Amino acid sequence: PLLINQLAAGEVVTRPSAVVKELLENAIDAHATDIEVRITQGGMGMIEVIDNGVGIHPDDMVMAVTRHATSKVADVAHLHGITTLGFRGEALAATAAVSRLTLTSSHDNTGIGRQLQVAGILGDTPKLIPVVHHRGTTITVKDLYFNVPARRGNLKSIATEFAHIETIVREVALARADVALTLFHDNKKRLSLSINTINNDTENYLPLSRLEQATGLALTEQAIEVAVDLSSLIQQHFGSSNSTHANGGYEDNAGTMQSAKIGGWLWASHDTNHSLPKLIYVNGRLVKEALISNQLRQMAQSAQLAGMGYALYFELPTQWLNVNVHPSKQRIKISPLNNIMAHFSHALRAKLKTLNT
Ligand code: ADP
Ligand code: MG
Numbered sequence: 001p002l003l004i005n006q007l008a009a010g011e012v013v014t015r016p017s018a019v020v021k022e023l024l025e026n027a028i029d030a031h032a033t034d035i036e037v038r039i040t041q042g043g044m045g046m047i048e049v050i051d052n053g054v055g056i057h058p059d060d061m062v063m064a065v066t067r068h069a070t071s072k073v074a075d076v077a078h079l080h081g082i083t084t085l086g087f088r089g090e091a092l093a094a095t096a097a098v099s100r101l102t103l104t105s106s107h108d109n110t111g112i113g114r115q116l117q118v119a120g121i122l123g124d125t126p127k128l129i130p131v132v133h134h135r136g137t138t139i140t141v142k143d144l145y146f147n148v149p150a151r152r153g154n155l156k157s158i159a160t161e162f163a164h165i166e167t168i169v170r171e172v173a174l175a176r177a178d179v180a181l182t183l184f185h186d187n188k189k190r191l192s193l194s195i196n197t198i199n200n201d202t203e204n205y206l207p208l209s210r211l212e213q214a215t216g217l218a219l220t221e222q223a224i225e226v227a228v229d230l231s232s233l234i235q236q237h238f239g240s241s242n243s244t245h246a247n248g249g250y251e252d253n254a255g256t257m258q259s260a261k262i263g264g265w266l267w268a269s270h271d272t273n274h275s276l277p278k279l280i281y282v283n284g285r286l287v288k289e290a291l292i293s294n295q296l297r298q299m300a301q302s303a304q305l306a307g308m309g310y311a312l313y314f315e316l317p318t319q320w321l322n323v324n325v326h327p328s329k330q331r332i333k334i335s336p337l338n339n340i341m342a343h344f345s346h347a348l349r350a351k352l353k354t355l356n357t
Contacts, residue, residue, distance in 0.1 A: 016043025276309030
């Protein structure tokens, strides 16, 4: 199992920021509303993620650091209907295989939790030590790659590794405005975002205030709000019927509400040097989808914009998605993508022209 975990680590735990990403996803899957990230030496000294989520029951703690122990997918057939960020059950095991990992968690409000330590190998009789801990989970990863010298040699400078970590934290901050996030590097506070409540009247997925805080950009003047209704696609796909709801949602045969829309923001920049965030989220997951980003680039070009940044949120029925394409979980297959993008560009072409004035 150690070798297998180290192999998995090669795919999942490619650098400190990849660990941070997995730990943040776990905290969000655990419904945390407040997450603190503490980093030392660009993550090569320590990565610690403290959350106030549901915690882990003592009986499940050993399982949590065991490969393919995921509490999130009942069987493989469910891979189409994934709603959590994690589902492969290998991130914690893979990280523990190449670091000194401490898992501390409490699932109730007694103020008491359990702690489990793994240094590369999980012993035959792992010990759970009672400790003081709030409800939620703390994962501390020290000495990453202490037992994989080749990987350690590939790491870049502290500044570079921390920059990657900061990017990940900002990307999560843009995915979830309803979560407070704090980031420390070598005990200095580098980012502190309180919860930005979503005003249901505006219907946008992300408040402009969070967009500005997470990107560090002043966007009030330039940002264009995106709101594309795809309910006609829902009807095409699920059949039009009287179970279509007033809010554009559609109830499928299993009685699940399905809706399809795109929200978010895009903004122009005349400064081509500045690398603008270009972020595409599908059902809360940051994805790389060349077809979408290419189309956005073309739209920016035909509106004669020097540069365009965006944070776009696609909300799509899970039946349209297949996320189990790659261990990084960033690749996604969207089934009626051409139709979706046709709607998208139709809705935005005219708006984009107004940016170029
Ligand atoms: P996955 O997220 O793909 O299920 P992981 O290896 O990331 O796999 O985590 C294994 C399991 O450990 C999760 O399924 C979850 O049950 C538990 N777990 C990990 N991190 C947390 C956390 N921060 N809060 C609660 N449970 C957690
Ligand atoms: Mg996970």
